[in-house]
Amino acid sequence: MTRTSxxxxxxxxxxxxxxxxxxxVAGAARAAGLTVRAASRATGFDWWDRSTWAGTLRGADAAFMVHPADVGAPDAAQTVGAFAREAAGLGVRRLVLLSARGEEQARPAEEALAAAGTRWTVVRAAWFAxxxxxxxxxxxxxxxxxxxxxAGDAAREPFVDLRDVADVVVAALVSGDRYAGRVLEVSGPRLLTFAEAVAEIAKGTGRALTYRAVAAREYGGNLVAFGVPEQEAAFLVELFGTLLDGRNARLSDGVRQVLGRAPRDFGDFVREGAAAGTWEPGAAGRA
Incomplete structure (x- = not known):
């Protein structure tokens, strides 16, 4: 992307x-020449403390919004709407919300963004590689x-590389009104089951990795055992029970539409991750 003044x-x-x-997104925005104002608890921003919002938003031209739990969580629409209205009131001209492709629970949050009174774009992403x-x-x-x-044994997903998602978000932020009021759906270039994805990682690493499908309710019990609050685990059980039912077994052309190129393939992600030792025992690498 060519930088402009x-x-x-x-x-x-x-x-x-x-x-x-x-x-x-922050990295892609900096690479595009934007001044990034990082908003996290480390910088004094807290989604659950509205008194921290104005100081973060004041003087900014645009904002990228990612809900801290899930965009389809029960409180997401209220939180997203309130944040978007605050941004609009402070003169922030463009807002981009990260949403989830095929997640009906996310629609209220998208609608709350659209009703806030500023230029908005929704980027609906497939499952992240x-x-x-x-x-x-x-x-x-x-x-x-x-x-x-x-995720069952047969549900297929076009896993999308987060670097492509970030590039689309930045394009939406800097492209004036071109993507205002639009929903951009982004995915990877091919469909894989979760078992096939794990098999590709196994082949790329030379490790004997396997995938085992379980029922959503059984997985919810696992989450609670891992320390996830019961209310959050119940929401995730409901979410996985619908989102992973095969409804996302289709490709979206958002990456090519916005960036003019094909999306990165899952195999590229695996090769880079394997070279970095991401899946080696004891590693905490980042693919």
């Missing part, structure tokens, strides 16, 4: 800037060599 003068708030998606390289799923693969998850 307008981009160099543009300040963008990136919520969740230390997280999986936000960190990559990086979920296999960071967080609990990666820890399972590194530790036990088995991924236990309620």
């Amino acid at each position: 307008a981009q160099e003068d543009m300040t963008v708030v990136v919520t969740g800037a230390s997280g999986r998606a936000g960190s990559r 990086q979920n296999f390289g960071e967080g609990p799923l990666a820890e399972e693969l590194r530790g036990s060599g088995e991924l236990v998850f309620p």
